[in-house]
Amino acid sequence: MDEKTNGKIYGVIALKGGVGKTTVVENLGATFAKDFQKKVLIVDANFSTPHLGLHIGIIDPTHTLHSVLNEEYPVYQAIYHHELGFHVIPGKLSSPPTNINILKQKIEPLRRIYDIILIDSSPSLDKEILAAMIASDELLVVSSPDYPTLSSTIHAVNVAKREDTPIRGIILNKVRSKRFEISSRDISKASEVKVLAKIPENVKVLSALSQMIPIVVRYPSHEVSKSYKELASLLLDIPAKKSRISRLKDKFQSKKKEVENYD
Numbered sequence: 001m002d003e004k005t006n007g008k009i010y011g012v013i014a015l016k017g018g019v020g021k022t023t024v025v026e027n028l029g030a031t032f033a034k035d036f037q038k039k040v041l042i043v044d045a046n047f048s049t050p051h052l053g054l055h056i057g058i059i060d061p062t063h064t065l066h067s068v069l070n071e072e073y074p075v076y077q078a079i080y081h082h083e084l085g086f087h088v089i090p091g092k093l094s095s096p097p098t099n100i101n102i103l104k105q106k107i108e109p110l111r112r113i114y115d116i117i118l119i120d121s122s123p124s125l126d127k128e129i130l131a132a133m134i135a136s137d138e139l140l141v142v143s144s145p146d147y148p149t150l151s152s153t154i155h156a157v158n159v160a161k162r163e164d165t166p167i168r169g170i171i172l173n174k175v176r177s178k179r180f181e182i183s184s185r186d187i188s189k190a191s192e193v194k195v196l197a198k199i200p201e202n203v204k205v206l207s208a209l210s211q212m213i214p215i216v217v218r219y220p221s222h223e224v225s226k227s228y229k230e231l232a233s234l235l236l237d238i239p240a241k242k243s244r245i246s247r248l249k250d251k252f253q254s255k256k257k258e259v260e261n262y263d
């Protein structure tokens, strides 16, 4: 693989289990690799419940981040080349590694090889999530539109601020667009962090999980997959394709200007 510099490291965090951190990591990873031709590494740094491998068909890995942090072998030996085009450092269901603090030191050199590194993290406020925060350039906070999750999100934002890791934004997952849900505007206002994407709640996510395939690969034209692709373009600063209506509006505005200038 070519050596290059300055890939970006994103920590995907939430102080709550089940909101969708691992689902975000596998799907963003897959879409960056498949639809944007990026060199991507996804890392399972959720040491207490490391399930990233189970989402993508890596069931019983022999080489894991646990052993890397226990200094059993170099980090390069724990990198799996997934058939879907991204690379993975899986975790292992066992007692957490003794030296979680060296996560940053182990991941940092890999930014010379990858365009994007996504770190899946633990949901509890302990040294596991702090290690993921410290190892990341920016954080993506996964939330959902209900009050208990919003409360955890505000807590996570405050912890990140204390640790001085910039937050890129919130990914609002499991959105049903019901009136009782908290709006993204209110979530943004309460947390003082902008909402980058709204990912709909849909049973197809569970169907894809049962096949251990990211939904962006299994059902690429599904609305959930489209939301992931839009989020990936936003993170890559690629302007989203404009709708027909907004193209017409732009055309109208420029004609209006022409007429005004003519006068």
Ligand SMILES: Nc1ncnc2c1ncn2[C@@H]1O[C@H](COP(=O)(O)OP(=O)(O)O)[C@@H](O)[C@H]1O
Pocket: 014, 016, 017, 018, 019, 020, 021, 022, 023, 024, 173, 174, 175, 199, 200, 201, 202, 203, 205, 206, 209, 224
């Ligand atoms: N947009 C979604 N629609 C429906 N189910 C989802 C969605 N996102 C995640 N899930 C499901 O929610 C459960 C928890 O997701 P997971 O990614 O494991 O959360 P976490 O890593 O935060 O604990 C999984 O069964 C997953 O398939």
Ligand SMILES: [Mg+2]
Pocket: 021, 022, 023, 046, 051
């Ligand atoms: Mg998880």
